[in-house]
Amino acid sequence: MAIELEALLKLPPEEILVHNEKPTAEQLRHKQQIYYDDVYEGMELPKYIYKPTPTHLFRWSAAIENFHRIHYDLDFGVNHDKNPSILVHGSWKQSVVPQYLKDWSLPNGWPWKARFDHRAMLVPGDILIMWGRVTSKFEKAGLGFVDLDIGMKTQDGVESMPGNATVVLPVRGGRDIPYPFVPPAD
Amino acid sequence: MTEQTRSALTPDVKAMIGVTGEVVEAWGVVDAEYLRRFTQALMDPDPRYWDEDFAKSSRYGEIIAPPIMVSYMSSRTPPYQEDPVTKAFQEDPMSDGIGRVSRHGELSPVPTNLVRVLNAGNELEIYKYPSIGDKIYFQHKYSDIRERVGRDGQPFLIITRETTFTNQKGEVLCITRASTIRR
Numbered sequence: 001m002a003i004e005l006e007a008l009l010k011l012p013p014e015e016i017l018v019h020n021e022k023p024t025a026e027q028l029r030h031k032q033q034i035y036y037d038d039v040y041e042g043m044e045l046p047k048y049i050y051k052p053t054p055t056h057l058f059r060w061s062a063a064i065e066n067f068h069r070i071h072y073d074l075d076f077g078v079n080h081d082k083n084p085s086i087l088v089h090g091s092w093k094q095s096v097v098p099q100y101l102k103d104w105s106l107p108n109g110w111p112w113k114a115r116f117d118h119r120a121m122l123v124p125g126d127i128l129i130m131w132g133r134v135t136s137k138f139e140k141a142g143l144g145f146v147d148l149d150i151g152m153k154t155q156d157g158v159e160s161m162p163g164n165a166t167v168v169l170p171v172r173g174g175r176d177i178p179y180p181f182v183p184p185a186d
Numbered sequence: 187m188t189e190q191t192r193s194a195l196t197p198d199v200k201a202m203i204g205v206t207g208e209v210v211e212a213w214g215v216v217d218a219e220y221l222r223r224f225t226q227a228l229m230d231p232d233p234r235y236w237d238e239d240f241a242k243s244s245r246y247g248e249i250i251a252p253p254i255m256v257s258y259m260s261s262r263t264p265p266y267q268e269d270p271v272t273k274a275f276q277e278d279p280m281s282d283g284i285g286r287v288s289r290h291g292e293l294s295p296v297p298t299n300l301v302r303v304l305n306a307g308n309e310l311e312i313y314k315y316p317s318i319g320d321k322i323y324f325q326h327k328y329s330d331i332r333e334r335v336g337r338d339g340q341p342f343l344i345i346t347r348e349t350t351f352t353n354q355k356g357e358v359l360c361i362t363r364a365s366t367i368r369r
Contacts, residue, residue, distance in 0.1 A: 063227035
């Protein structure tokens with residue numbers, strides 16, 4: 001059974017890494033559907049655990065063509081911008097969010113929407129825990145809507161990205177979620 | 187609050203709410219190589235992004251791409267434009283690497299003398315996964331500008347810029363909203 005977020009945060013940093021629940025390609029290939037019926041308030045989503053290095057940051061900068069030096073030039077970041085080190089990109093964090101929601105709702109659910117703030121400066125060596133927890137759910141037009149609290153905590157429990165999200169899950173015996181997604185009218 | 191500080195949300199600032207930029211075509215298309223680099227940098231190994239046979243058997247029936255991936259296509263520099271990195275360092279040898287790059291479709295700045303910019307949060311709505319070969323179009327809009335008062339009694343603005351990303355069929359792929367604080 002997966003460890004709960006609060007318990008995870010009490011572990012020494014290197015032990016936190018052992019509890020990474022980020023799925024492999026094969027696990028994503030064979031992912032079993034979570035149904036709306038099986039979701040309950042307080043339910044925790046799998047925790048994705050990262051420990052980014054300067055090379056991860058450089059690779060992200062290159063992939064999205066973001067040339068801001070605070071993400072790869074240590075001398076500039078520390079001595080010019082007075083940051084503690086090079087900084088983990090907010091753009092990477094915000095790209096993890098739809099990935100995280102997609103993975104949880106696969107194969108037939110829909111990661112509809114999310115909102116989140118960026119707080120705290122994250123640096124290489126930090127252990128980052130992407131987490132989510134069900135706050136409520138409701139059924140509408142035969143579709144299951146699940147509201148979540150989400151975030152990305154450091155090993156010290158600092159919340160760097162507080163936010164919330166809504167995922168649409170199939171209801172057992174219900175209709176397919178439309179694709180492209182069309183939310184039901186209010 | 188004094189009369190002077192009450193003026194952050196001026197009529198000129200309010201008039202920017204709803205201002206919409208032109209629809210701009212991003213350089214290039216969604217292609218397998220960009221998808222590979224993006225998803226590897228994101229550390230998302232989902233076979234829906236690279237295994238054609240598996241992707242065909244999925245509900246999407248084809249290789250898909252992460253929706254937010256296309257948002258970074260909007261900041262690409264077309265090859266016919268002046269190199270923004272070289273220009274940034276010519277203007278300032280201690281450039282932050284970004285410089286003052288002007289981009290197609292960018293909105294006019296909000297007319298305020300509040301110059302300090304802080305990130306106030308992001309929103310994302312997803313409607314369809316991009317497909318390989320998609321052309322991407324984007325359009326910015328000031329969807330909201332609000333005034334708040336800080337603990338110091340000084341007003342500040344929260345400016346929200348909404349961007350809608352569509353494909354060549356006019357299908358909405360995703361909508362992003364980026365809010366910034368101007369103090």
